[in-house]
Amino acid sequence: MLKVLLVEDEVNVASFIQRGLSEAGYEVTVAMDGDTGYSLASAHEFAIILLDVMLPGINGLEVCRRLRQANNNTPVLMLTALGSTENVVTGLDSGADDYLVKPFKFAELQARIRSLTRRNFSAMEKPDMLSMADLVVNTTAKTVQRGGKPIALTATEYRLLEYMLKNQRKVLSRMEILEHVWGIDFNMGTNVVDVYVNYLRKKLDKGGSLPLIHTVIGMGYIMKEMHENSN
Numbered sequence: 001m002l003k004v005l006l007v008e009d010e011v012n013v014a015s016f017i018q019r020g021l022s023e024a025g026y027e028v029t030v031a032m033d034g035d036t037g038y039s040l041a042s043a044h045e046f047a048i049i050l051l052d053v054m055l056p057g058i059n060g061l062e063v064c065r066r067l068r069q070a071n072n073n074t075p076v077l078m079l080t081a082l083g084s085t086e087n088v089v090t091g092l093d094s095g096a097d098d099y100l101v102k103p104f105k106f107a108e109l110q111a112r113i114r115s116l117t118r119r120n121f122s123a124m125e126k127p128d129m130l131s132m133a134d135l136v137v138n139t140t141a142k143t144v145q146r147g148g149k150p151i152a153l154t155a156t157e158y159r160l161l162e163y164m165l166k167n168q169r170k171v172l173s174r175m176e177i178l179e180h181v182w183g184i185d186f187n188m189g190t191n192v193v194d195v196y197v198n199y200l201r202k203k204l205d206k207g208g209s210l211p212l213i214h215t216v217i218g219m220g221y222i223m224k225e226m227h228e229n230s231n
């Protein structure tokens with residue numbers, strides 16, 4: 001049973017989400033303010049955190065920032081009444097993996113949760129390694145290293161990197177990336193792909209490492225070493 005932390009101060013909204021997810025088989029813990037939400041997220045393991053932006057005490061953006069600073073990489077789905085691109089990017093900048101604008105349909109909420117918590121639970125699976133140059137990804141342990149040094153990624157950043165590595169040396173359009181990393185239910189009206197590619201670049205290239213993700217103007221992105229020619 002997947003454990004969900006719901007941080008939402010609107011009683012009716014919290015009750016609606018908790019009831020629906022419980023009926024769908026999730027174990028839901030509810031916090032009514034940011035401080036309690038942060039404490040619960042820090043003390044317990046959850047499959048996903050549903051985090052309202054406007055909260056009593058510390059707001060949802062700050063809760064998310066503090067969790068990421070503490071190396072808590074639990075997937076975070078931000079719930080917000082503010083749906084402009086600027087507000088969405090602000091939420092993503094805080095470390096959130098996805099966002100959902102209120103009011104939303106419960107089926108859409110479930111789709112986002114499934115997308116963010118999709119995991120391979122096969123205990124028999126052997127570690128599978130993906131690599132390029134000095135970048136190494138263990139797809140079983142979900143760990144990333146470059147030059148022998150670990151790189152901390154959010155759940156979405158990891159999915160993006162894994163998808164690009166599995167399709168290295170191939171030009172990937174923004175639509176392809178959206179469909180495979182976020183799922184077809186994701187709102188395609190934002191520049192979320194560009195935002196996350198930039199996040200990933202900064203982390204992978206930190207310390208002066210050679211860039212591995214390149215922009216193909218008018219087409220999308222490609223992951224390759226500098227000396228390679230794209231086909």
